[in-house]
Amino acid sequence: MEHLTQANTRPIAILAYHQIAPAPRRGTPVRSLFLPGWRFALQLRALKLLGWRGLSIRDLEPYLAGRQSGKVFGITLDDGYLNTYERALPTLLELGFTATTFVVSAQIGGTNAWDHDQGAVPAPLMGVDHLRGWIAAGMEVGAHTRHHVHLCRCDAATARSEIEGSKRELEDSLGVPVRSFCYPYGEHRAEHAEMARRAGYVNATTTVSSRAHPGRDDPMRLPRISIELHTNLPVLVARVTTGIRRWEASRGTRVAGANPAQHPPLRFPEDSAWGQMADTVGDSRL
Numbered sequence: 001m002e003h004l005t006q007a008n009t010r011p012i013a014i015l016a017y018h019q020i021a022p023a024p025r026r027g028t029p030v031r032s033l034f035l036p037g038w039r040f041a042l043q044l045r046a047l048k049l050l051g052w053r054g055l056s057i058r059d060l061e062p063y064l065a066g067r068q069s070g071k072v073f074g075i076t077l078d079d080g081y082l083n084t085y086e087r088a089l090p091t092l093l094e095l096g097f098t099a100t101t102f103v104v105s106a107q108i109g110g111t112n113a114w115d116h117d118q119g120a121v122p123a124p125l126m127g128v129d130h131l132r133g134w135i136a137a138g139m140e141v142g143a144h145t146r147h148h149v150h151l152c153r154c155d156a157a158t159a160r161s162e163i164e165g166s167k168r169e170l171e172d173s174l175g176v177p178v179r180s181f182c183y184p185y186g187e188h189r190a191e192h193a194e195m196a197r198r199a200g201y202v203n204a205t206t207t208v209s210s211r212a213h214p215g216r217d218d219p220m221r222l223p224r225i226s227i228e229l230h231t232n233l234p235v236l237v238a239r240v241t242t243g244i245r246r247w248e249a250s251r252g253t254r255v256a257g258a259n260p261a262q263h264p265p266l267r268f269p270e271d272s273a274w275g276q277m278a279d280t281v282g283d284s285r286l
């Protein structure tokens with residue numbers, strides 16, 4: 001590994017957003033994964049005012065590898081919702097930020113069918129033309145399996161086909177290389193990380209809630225910090241710019257502005273070594 005200085009090992013927050021849209025009424029399943037567009041814009045504008053730059057995972061790679069340093073954080077938007085294109089993209093362009101959306105390749109132009117069993121409101125997903133527009137705007141498309149499966153409930157052949165197939169289908173329909181993968185529900189075991197690596201992905205993201213540590217974390221199991229309806233602005237800023245997640249983890253809770261009732265206890269403190277990580281990791285809502 002190249003020589004890493006203190007500056008280029010600064011931990012990097014990778015934010016995970018879902019639907020950028022007004023929240024449905026209370027009691028609706030997965031309501032916490034909505035964030036109104038004005039709040040998304042407010043969060044990113046605040047970080048920009050503080051001198052931080054939001055980047056797609058692809059653009060973050062040199063920082064994650066410790067080759068570059070700076071006040072940067074990652075922006076990811078899961079599932080490829082149409083509201084990512086309609087509501088998030090204008091803000092990203094306004095601020096000069098980039099982001100990665102993780103697309104379910106067999107549902108391009110479809111809906112979040114995987115959520116329907118939970119009673120979630122059907123939401124339209126980006127079609128090929130939207131995805132091409134997203135890429136033309138400088139953004140990244142990553143893969144999120146073919147059908148948004150629970151990888152840990154799949155046999156090995158199915159898991160491999162979901163991981164490899166989504167890369168192939170996206171590359172065929174969009175004509176660009178797909179470098180980044182995201183485990184649906186964050187759910188994966190070490191063998192899935194290996195499958196993703198062999199499929200040709202350069203990185204893969206999970207739902208382990210922590211900042212990423214350049215030169216230390218496995219690029220195929222990168223942690224992310226989920227930003228949800230109840231995450232208020234000061235908490236968001238603190239999670240990007242400080243090690244507050246570590247402090248929250250040491251207390252076994254989250255700070256004011258978070259709703260602990262909607263969260264399982266934190267399992268992995270920010271400085272946990274991947275070697276100590278449980279074999280199976282996931283969040284059933286994502």
Ligand SMILES: [Zn+2]
Pocket residue numbers: 078079144148184185286
């Ligand atoms: Zn997802």
